[in-house]
Amino acid sequence: MILSRRPDLERFLARPDPGIRAAVIYGRDLGVVRERAAQLANQVTEDPDDPFNVALLTEGDLAGDDARLEGELAAQSLMGGRRLVRLRLGGERAASEKLAVEALSRLLAGELNPDAFLLVEAGALGRDSTLRKAAEKAPACAVIPCYEDEVGDVARMAREALAKDGVGLSAEALALFVGRLPHERGVARREIERLALFLGPGSGVTAGPKDLEAFLGVEPEASLAGAASDAFGGRLAEAQAGLRRAALEGLSGPGAVRALGMHLGKLRRTLTLARNGAGLQEAAKASGVFWKDEREFLRQARSWSLETLDGVQGDILAADRACKTARAPDVLITERLALQIAAKARRIGL
Template sequence: MKIDARSIGKVLNAPDAWRFVLLHGDDSGLIREYASDLTRRVAGSLDDPFRVAALTRETHDRFAEEATALSLDGGQRVVWVREGSDSLAGPVSSVLDGVGSALIIVEAGVLPARAKLRKLAEARQDSASIGCYPEEGRVLEGSVRRMFGERQVRITNEALGWLVTQLGSDRAGVRNEIEKLALYAGPDHELDLEDVRVCIGDSGSASIDDSVFLALEGDRAGTDLALERALSEGANPVAVARVLLGHISRLRRVKAATEQGESRVEAMKSLRPPVFFKKQQSFERALSLWSLPALAELAQRTQAFELSCKQTGAMDMLLCRRHLSVIAAKAAAASRRR
């Protein structure tokens, strides 16, 4: 069966309803999280040698043996296959047609709709095909708030809004940041905006923030340094595009308000979350360099840049460097004309 996003929780909470669960997509962190959750629910842990068989690409040839083996303690076994590919479709189908009871979990990367593994999982009633793709927007906010809730930590709406603009798209990276913030807060504490900024201020996410601010104020050398730091620490170009679009949107709101007669100070104060005090001068410099039409055009070009990064085979790192370099060059040229 093909499982939609709204039904994933039901699958994870009822692993005994399935013989085969296929986890595929481009969010490797989310795939690993779902596989771990299913394994714990069935076997009680991830490393029980009698109930969990973890197979890598080098040990796929043991699949049939492990999938048909009996549990020594009587509980259900889990065969957890990593780096799955279509070469497993035949062996998995043969095991499912047999009398075994083990839960088969296969982690795969991006699979096209015509892939044999996907067709197998989606065609059978005892199998689940779950697409794992990066979360964004309100969906990401909901996941982050839920993760904090699991750790008895609260977070203000203002802090949550800022945090999701800084997080990368990979689930493992998101969870790592949540773990760090929860440890910083301790149970029954509410994180505010300043807490969050202090705690993740030295992360790759902050480097993205730096590269975006510096590009829009025309600092070409600073942009390159901050972007390279962010990319070296695991940031991806789509995350850069999201932060950039958020920054452009806030500049447009302030610019529009000032053109309607509101003071720049009051317009900036109305932003939620507010501009971090260390970034206020950079924000104001960008305001002086970009007109509303120019910001609108930049937003459209950034959306096109994000879409290009998501296309199969795209040279996303090169596209990212080029996009920010062009922005910084335009801002620098505008600064020279002033």
């Protein structure tokens, strides 16, 4: 059963057909995939975080253990109630998709726990995907394709989320705000939550374009964010130019060091998630990487390792201490830090 029309999808997520025993939710926008998977999980089981009734697996869990997925689907609930098995696929291991197809077939054939529900969350699945084909042919499996939000979808989501917090935007302010948002659902939701906090939850404010000027200006400075990315990407000249622009704009040395530290933090979180089985692109999104910066960030993430980042961490802490020392030459300290980071990036192949 393919659910691509919004009314059909909303009805299903609110009250799933009891005859459906599995679901495959997929799409490029992993924020939408995760959101709809969470909605469905809440309907399938009373507590999606219950470790006795719910199992959450990634591709990393299946690597080297081909029987893990079917074993979880065959297991009986220890506390009563329906058992939920969630599988998150990053699309980087074809073997994982094959295991998912086999487990889906056996579950729907009645060979595993009849009270188990399989929920697969995946990235973009092409028409040639064996998992997509198998799921679409199975009457007891719901297939939910997720597409990137259109402008109207983002506007509606913003209106509804802000209304729950007792605040709102005028039509002009909403258009201005939505125009600054990416269409990736997870990132957009975080920005909407940040706006609600800015306006004051429960204040009843309906903000206009002028009211948003301060909020829209509270963005990471392009010169600093770009300089940090350039440094970790091995582009020293561009990094130093960005730092100098930031200095002319009145941004302090500690702020520049902080930007470099934030970039390192995103790389560290992304690599940690990837080491635990998440797909690299999925991990980058979860780490808050802006969609326009994703390609360059992934290039860096494929070269840096957690071990090489540990060496940079010490340099950043030392620079931060130096910048906070009286009469320290902030610009020189941050440029030297960028030089150290860019040099290490070049040595690892960037």
